[in-house]
Amino acid sequence: MKSIKLIYLFAIVFLSNQITFAQKNFSLYNMKSTQQALYVNPSFMPKGKIFVSVPGISMLSFGATNSAFSFNDLFTKRADDSLQINTANVISNLKPLNFFSTELNEEIVGFGIKLSDGYFSFSSTFKMQTNFAYPKDLIQFAFEGNGKSYIGERASLDGISISLNSYVEHAFGYTKEINDKLTVGARLKLISGLANIKTDVNNLGIYTDPTSYAITIDGSAGIQSSNVLALLGDSTTTAAEQKAIEQSAKSSLYNFANKGVGIDLGGTYHINEKLSVNASIIDLGSISWKANVKNYKTNDINFTFDGIDLNEFLNDTTQKPLDRLSDTLQKILNYEENTDKYATSLRTKIYLGANYNLTKNFNAGALIFNEFIGGKYRPGLSLSMNATVKNWLVATLNYSIYNGAFSNVGLGLSMRGGPIQFYIMTDNLLSFVNPLNTRNVHLCGGMCVFIKGKEKKVKDKETEGK
């Protein structure tokens, strides 16, 4: 029972309430006073003159999202207060294709400096993203077997996929005020890929004939990897070769063996004193994976198992039926292996926002979020109220809709004490208040050294005084 609970815990952590996130960063987008807001729109001009990150703690953000169900969707409370998996509820909550995504960003080092008419910044950030796409039929099939809903129906596992992407990004940014109304910015990123694994082809179906129960498996599968599967070695890999592979994989942290480039672009336009619009496109680019690549691809499969062939069984006693089946499956599931380089695109996001100053310290914002993961479009919408409460305290409160969840209330706070700026924010505050009932979790926080220049300070005061 203990082990089962551990499995449940694992499920909870990774499927419903993990404190990581697939970052939309609605709150960060509205925290324009922080240096890190540059990371979601390079046109956001930081308030300070100099910014220096505190290595390791300047920005740590993590989160997860499960598009299908929360912990409470998974369980039902019984009369004795115990919890039981509610399979019907889980299945009813599933869409044809569901996602579980995580994203982790940790700034290693960063700094920024205000120049005469612009702002130069640099940051090195470790990023890791995972995505697991699981069809409804996968879960339903596991719960029910093939003998109920799937008699005569194809259990579609089409679209099932996994991906893991980890890399270190070195970004050089420049933000420039073109005029009083327009500010633009860009961040050019040089990327050193650490590890990647992703499914290449992901069609799979299981059909059970309603009459004979013959099981037909169709589809094809492929997987590409760099610094992952090669590390596992195989029966022909010697110890020396294995060591070389491991050393090579470690070197990928800095040697750009898996080279990538990316760019963030942003712009802010003040239509009038009250209204401004902004937009950005983040992580437009790709990584070419070359180090320790190991790819597998199966043939197109269309195999029907209709039981032991009695004719063969009766006429050939030299081979056992299961051996014969095994031989057949090996032939059918024959796969090709190669070490061809491949490329993955970055997880590109597009923000389209607008802010309206209600008072001098209080504005309302609207933000549309667009993301493409594995060819799937995943949009989001956020409405925010943003306030400069005190000189040392900036806050944002937002309501967002994404991943099919309508109960995301975000909160962000930025506090400054002297040169130290501390910030913390989330896109879903309720995930901490009621974690068992949430599908999206997001937490971002950090601490950095923030020096306001004199001139800037005056300007800021003027701005705040408006």
Place this chain on the structure above:
Amino acid sequence: MKNFSKLTFSLILLVLIFTSCKKFEDVNKIASTAWNPNLAVPLAHAKFGVYDVLAKYDSTDLIIVNPNTGEIGLIYSSEIGSYTAEEIVDLGEIDQNFILNTIDLALPSIGSFNGTMSSNRTETFQIEPVGGVELKTVSFKSGILNVTLSTTLKHDMSATFTFPKLDSLGTPITRSILFTYTGVSPQTAEINIDLTNLNGDFTLDGTSFNQMEVNIATTVIGNGNEIQGNENFSMGLSTTELLFNNVTGYFGQQNVAQVADSVLLKVFQNASAGTFELSNPKIDFFIDNTFGFPVDIHLNDLKSINVTTGQETILTSSTTTINVLHPTAIGQPSVETNFELNSTNTTNLSEVISPTPKYFYYEIDAVANPNGNTGIDNFIEDDSRFTLRAEVNMPLEGLAYGFSIADTFDFEFNQNTDLIESITFRLVIDNGFPVQLGAQVHALDQNDNVIFSVFGTPETIASPAPVSTDGTVISSIQKITDINLNESQINQLNKVKKLIVYGEAATTDAQNGTYVKFFDFYKFDLKLAMQVQGSTSF
């Protein structure tokens, strides 16, 4: 105040975080959850043709297919006998002695003979074949003719003997011998004549048989010794290992074959009851003959014997004699005679074959020259054969019902069934045969008590394919049979030690007299699957 505000916000944040951690306590309340998967899996499949089905009964050329129509039948074949030339004609031997006295040799009785006297005589000798065979000509394949010569004359002497009708490529066989007197009497000599490839004519120029002449010419050359008058010259003929390439003559009315045997009709071996009617059964006799003489086969006793009951059913036929064809000249190939007993020349053949015969019994003999010596020479060659084969030919046309079989199988099941709530075996049969199959399975414990039966009553598991008016199947028909084993039956599987499988068959619409035909393109498609309702928790 500023510091207080900062502290307040920090505390709020910490409260939020710890509130969320408290909620995780709920995971301790997770209890076992029932998991009831239902799995449907195919177990086995097979597609049987006619041969696959019937070959299970016999693997020795049981099934025949009409190459023109594809119609199939069952053939039970039995070789009645095969007879060789040597069994018909045994040359026997030659064993003959001739003694020529001084008169025959034209010699005077005299105290001292110094002259020269010649004589010439022809003698006839017999060959004595076995069994009253009258030989006219023989082409010898092998053999030795041993000629022994002896004289008591005390003079030199030459003797030449010739067989005018024993030749090699037309040249008569002749041999000579010279006796030179050296003071020893009698003087003897021996000559062996190899008969291989020699031809002998034993007819004395067409006037007789089994006889041949030898011409003996002698010359006595006197040396001054006396001739008392009681001296002689003798000649002996004997043979060893006589074999022929061919012979002609008249071989008599001997029994070429006499046999009683039976054919086991295995297809009915496991049948226990039922009505089985073939519309067109046949019994064929095939005779391959290279003997150069007429033979009649007499069908003395034809009947079927039910192995179980011993009941005999005699076949009544209007024809009891088969005139066997034969080659008319030496060197001609084998001549086949096919005689068929069918519904036109029998009155009860269908009854003899039906319903459940096990053996078809026959008693026959074959007699050579049934009309005696007609003056036409018989002949036979060393490799001549007379083979006789019988086939019970049952074209699968007819009807059957109430035809049942039963078999018992050992059964052992030692698996844990706790996780199984129910099992449904599904049998899907696409039947292209005009046969309906019913089945029942009884599960027995170690004391042969029935624990449970799969069906309440025997259930049809294969529907009969519909047929056209001529009995040919129009299309196959599918029947799905679900065999449910409930939890109680599953729990008793460990006690089951035997299964009795009972099957019954009937052809399409047999009760109404519909005849069906079987063709080689009929198929029987069987699929066996299983659906398991599991029940567990995790």
